[in-house]
Amino acid sequence: MKKETPFRLTGLLLMTCGLLLITCFELLRQTFNYPDVLRENTGSILEKIAQAGTPGQLMWYGMTLGSVGILFGVLLLHYCLVSFGVRYRVLITGLGLLAGLFNALGYLRWVFLVPALAASYVNPDADPATKEAVSVVFNAFHLYFGFSVGEHLGFLFLGAWGWLLSVALWPLTSFPRWLSWVGGISSAGTILGILEGAGWAAAAPVVEISASVLIVWITLLGGYLLRVKKPVDQAQLTVNNEPSPTASSTERGPDQRSFAADNNPRRNDATFGFYPTKKYLFLKTVFLLFALAPAVPVQAQSEGLLGKRKGPGFAKYEVGINGFRNPSVGLEFRRRRFSVHAGYYPTIISKNEQGKNVTTSFIRTGLSYWFLPIYAKKHEPSSFYVSASYVRGLDRDWKNDGGLLSEAGFRWVIWKGLNLRLGVAVLTSPGRAIKVNPTPGIGWSFFIR
Structure with missing residues (x-):
C-alpha cells in the first residue's frame, strides 16, 4: 500500500461525510425549518414530523450516517496525525470519537422513534390521554438524547475537537493557515451553543452558523488530505515521534523539520516534525481565538493567503x-x-x-x-x-x-x-x-x- 493511501482514504471519507451533512442539513432547513423547529411546542413538532413522512426520515438518516462516518474519519485521521508528529493526537482522536458518537445518538432518535410517536399523535383515533402519553415520551427523549447528549455534549466535544485540531494544523506546511483560522473560530462558536440552555438566546444563531461552517471546514480538511503526497517515513521517527538528535538534516527526510537549519517557528521545506514550545502554543492559541482575520488583504493581492504564489492567479x-x-x-x-x-x-x-x-x-x-x-x-x-x-x-x-x-x-x-x-x-x-x-x-x- 502506498504511503499516500491512508491520507486519501481519510480525505475522501471526511469530504463525503461533510457533503452529506451539508446537503441533509440544508434540506431539513428548507422543508422542516430545522433547527428552529426544535424550539416549538411538542404538538407542532410531531405534526411536522408526520407531514414530512419518509423523505424526512431519509434526511435524518443521512445526518446520522454522516455523523457515524465522521467517527471512522477520526480514526483514520489519527494515522495522519501520527505521521505529522502531533503529540496530543490521542486527546484529539478521543474528543472526535465522542463528538461523532454524541451527534449520531442525537440524530438517530429522529429516524425511528420520533416518526413512530408522530404517527400515534396524529392518529384520528388518538384520545387526549394517548396524545399526552406520546408527548411525555417525546419530551423525555428530546431532553435527554436531544438537548443533553446531542446539543450539549455534541456541541461541546465537536467544538473542542475542531479547536484542538486547528491548533495542531497551524505549524504544518501541508495545510494553509486560513484552515486553522476558520476551524478555530467556528469551533469556538460551536462551543458557545451550549449556553443556549443557560438562557442566552443569542447562542442560537451563533451556533447555527458556526456549526455549519465547521462542517464545511471538515470537508475542506478532507480535500487537503487528498493532496498530501509526502507523509513522514515512520522509520525515521523514534517511539516519541521525535527526530533522532544525531541524525543529519539529510537523514531526517523531506517531511521532518531541521531545527539547526532554520529557526523560523513556522516555515521550512517541511515541518511535520516540528513540536512547538508551551509558550508558542499559548501565544498561538490566544491569537487564534481573538483575531478576526488571518491576513491583510493588500498583501494577499500580491502574494496570496499562503505566501508566495504557487499557481495561476485570478483569471482575467x-x-x-x-x-x-x-x-x-x-x-x-x-x-x-x-x-x-x-x-x-x-x-x-x-x-x-x-x-x-x-x-x-x-x-x-x-x-x-x-x-x-x-x-x-x-x-x-x-x-x-x-x-x-x-x-x-x-x-x-x-x-x-x-x-x-x-x-x-x-x-x-x-x-x-x-x-x-x-x-x-x-x-x-x-x-x-x-x-x-x-x-x-x-x-x-x-x-x-
Whole structure:
C-alpha cells in the first residue's frame, strides 16, 4: 500500500461525510425549518414530523450516517496525525470519537422513534390521554438524547475537537493557515451553543452558523488530505515521534523539520516534525481565538493567503452558471476581482397562515469583490468574497418589496470549473426585522486568461 493511501482514504471519507451533512442539513432547513423547529411546542413538532413522512426520515438518516462516518474519519485521521508528529493526537482522536458518537445518538432518535410517536399523535383515533402519553415520551427523549447528549455534549466535544485540531494544523506546511483560522473560530462558536440552555438566546444563531461552517471546514480538511503526497517515513521517527538528535538534516527526510537549519517557528521545506514550545502554543492559541482575520488583504493581492504564489492567479474573465442559491440560480460575470450576478434567489424567511415556514422567492442582482486567494497549481484559486445585492420579492409578504442583501463567504474551486460556496447573508429592509441565513451554493465557471 502506498504511503499516500491512508491520507486519501481519510480525505475522501471526511469530504463525503461533510457533503452529506451539508446537503441533509440544508434540506431539513428548507422543508422542516430545522433547527428552529426544535424550539416549538411538542404538538407542532410531531405534526411536522408526520407531514414530512419518509423523505424526512431519509434526511435524518443521512445526518446520522454522516455523523457515524465522521467517527471512522477520526480514526483514520489519527494515522495522519501520527505521521505529522502531533503529540496530543490521542486527546484529539478521543474528543472526535465522542463528538461523532454524541451527534449520531442525537440524530438517530429522529429516524425511528420520533416518526413512530408522530404517527400515534396524529392518529384520528388518538384520545387526549394517548396524545399526552406520546408527548411525555417525546419530551423525555428530546431532553435527554436531544438537548443533553446531542446539543450539549455534541456541541461541546465537536467544538473542542475542531479547536484542538486547528491548533495542531497551524505549524504544518501541508495545510494553509486560513484552515486553522476558520476551524478555530467556528469551533469556538460551536462551543458557545451550549449556553443556549443557560438562557442566552443569542447562542442560537451563533451556533447555527458556526456549526455549519465547521462542517464545511471538515470537508475542506478532507480535500487537503487528498493532496498530501509526502507523509513522514515512520522509520525515521523514534517511539516519541521525535527526530533522532544525531541524525543529519539529510537523514531526517523531506517531511521532518531541521531545527539547526532554520529557526523560523513556522516555515521550512517541511515541518511535520516540528513540536512547538508551551509558550508558542499559548501565544498561538490566544491569537487564534481573538483575531478576526488571518491576513491583510493588500498583501494577499500580491502574494496570496499562503505566501508566495504557487499557481495561476485570478483569471482575467470568468463566466459562471450557478445552480443553487449562492449568489442565485442564474449567471455571474467576473473581471479580475469584481463580479456582477443576477438570477432567482429562494430562501425561507416567511410563514403561511398555519405558521409553517415557506419558501420566499426573489430576483437578486448585485456586485461581489474577491480577495485572499488560495492558489492552486493547475486551476483557478479558491478565495473569500463579500457582496452587496438588491433583492425584490416575487411572492408571499415580500411581493414587489425590495431589500439589501449583504453577504460574506468562501468559494472553493474543487476541479476545473466546479465550485462550492458557503456564506452568511444578512437581509435588511425598511420596516422589517433583520434576517440572517446561511447561503450554500454550487456552480460551474468558465475561465478566460
